[in-house]
Amino acid sequence: xxxxxxxxxxxxxPTAIGKTSLSIELAKHYNTEIISCDSRQFYKEMRIGTAVPxxxxxxxxxxxxxxxxxxxxxxxxxxxxxDALLLLEDLFQKNDVVIxxxxxxxxxxxxxxGFDEFPxxxxxxxxxxxxxxxxxxxxxxxxQLKTLDIDxxxxxxxxxxxxxxxxxxxCIGSGQPYSSFKNKAKKRRNFQSIKVGxxxxxxxxxxxxxxxxxxxxKEGLIGEAKKLYPHKNLNALQTVGYRELFSFFNGDITxxxxxxxxxxxxxxxxxxxxxxxxxDETILWFDFxxxxxxxxxxxxxxx
Numbered sequence: 001x002x003x004x005x006x007x008x009x010x011x012x013x014p015t016a017i018g019k020t021s022l023s024i025e026l027a028k029h030y031n032t033e034i035i036s037c038d039s040r041q042f043y044k045e046m047r048i049g050t051a052v053p054x055x056x057x058x059x060x061x062x063x064x065x066x067x068x069x070x071x072x073x074x075x076x077x078x079x080x081x082x083d084a085l086l087l088l089e090d091l092f093q094k095n096d097v098v099i100x101x102x103x104x105x106x107x108x109x110x111x112x113x114g115f116d117e118f119p120x121x122x123x124x125x126x127x128x129x130x131x132x133x134x135x136x137x138x139x140x141x142x143x144q145l146k147t148l149d150i151d152x153x154x155x156x157x158x159x160x161x162x163x164x165x166x167x168x169x170x171c172i173g174s175g176q177p178y179s180s181f182k183n184k185a186k187k188r189r190n191f192q193s194i195k196v197g198x199x200x201x202x203x204x205x206x207x208x209x210x211x212x213x214x215x216x217x218k219e220g221l222i223g224e225a226k227k228l229y230p231h232k233n234l235n236a237l238q239t240v241g242y243r244e245l246f247s248f249f250n251g252d253i254t255x256x257x258x259x260x261x262x263x264x265x266x267x268x269x270x271x272x273x274x275x276x277x278x279x280d281e282t283i284l285w286f287d288f289x290x291x292x293x294x295x296x297x298x299x300x301x302x303x
Contacts, residue, residue: 006092006191007303010037010108011101012277013198014270016208018288020053022198023101024061025292026299030097033062035084037102037111039077040239042069045228048221049241051212071228071236081110092191105276112195114187121173129165129172144168149177157272159265162235194302196295197283199274204288206267213263216241222255240265 009030011023027034036042040050044067052066064087069075084100088111091098102108109115132140141164146153148171157163167178174181200208225245228237232246241262248258277283284302286295 005096007097008088008112008191008193009097009099009299010112010193010195011099011198012105012108012195012283013103013288014205014273015051015103015266016212016270017198017200017205019101019103019198020051020057022196022292022295023099024053024057026196026296027061027099029292029296030095030099032095032097032099033064033091035087035091035098035100035111036063036065037080037084037100037104037107039080039102039104039107040236041066041102042075042080043067043071043236044069045071046224046236046239046242048216048219048224049239051216071231071234074235077107077110078115080107081115084111088191103273105273112189112193114189116182118170118178118181119174121169125169125173126165129168133161133165138164141165141168145171148172149179151177151179155179155276157269159240159268161238193282194299195280195283196299197277197285198288198290199285200288205270209266209270210263213241213259213266217259221245225249240269 009026011019011026013019023034038050040046041052042065043050046052047067053063058066065080065084088098100108100111129141138159138161141161142153142158145156145164145168149167152167156167170176170178170181221241222245225242226249228242229246229249231237232242237243237246244253244258244261244265247253247261248255253261284295284298286298
């Protein structure tokens, strides 16, 4: 490692691939701490459905940004960028290496490269889009985005109304595609970045996802979602694992169908995660069965 050079090692990959266990092994090796950038694990009311690390895992290594917010708070990627950078300043005072882990590509990019600057737009636009969503459904927003910004339409999480609304309000308010404001010159960071990605055969990833959903149901996911049902319109709850159960509570679908939908939508989410990360040629990819020691040896060559 270069003198005084600080390093942030980020563990990436699709959901259920084993990022948590690898990040803990890396943190133990470097005697350091972990920053989570999973945008749903921030919320303390959503433990089971977001696969928060187990208590023994949280006790093994200090974790940050795990269940530190409430679903009733307004917290976005820009807020996270500021908070994470402030925390990194503190952590790098006592550690040469810090570990970051998560599958939220947007949040990873915000910390590593800086958040894209967007123009301010009239708040009325967002209100109108919310009314459109309620009256006409999410498909209406999807088609509008396809017309205004095909690049964003092809890369965004189309089942996430918050992301759709954000992209559309920029398109409408600025008269330019949301994608035109993306990937401008990024801010310099005072640490080096090493990205480690976990991958596997698609069917193996899907099998792990299906097993995880079954485990969540056994652990009480339905009861957790039932408690959150009165607040189902909050942005934080527009999440796979909860939306499907809310439809079940509404009487729109059966419980079994809701569980199968959670599996299907989580598989789709994993596919989008991989699509996002594969654009980054700097990621060091490993099969999810690779031993932590092998990965540590590869990291050594980059330090």
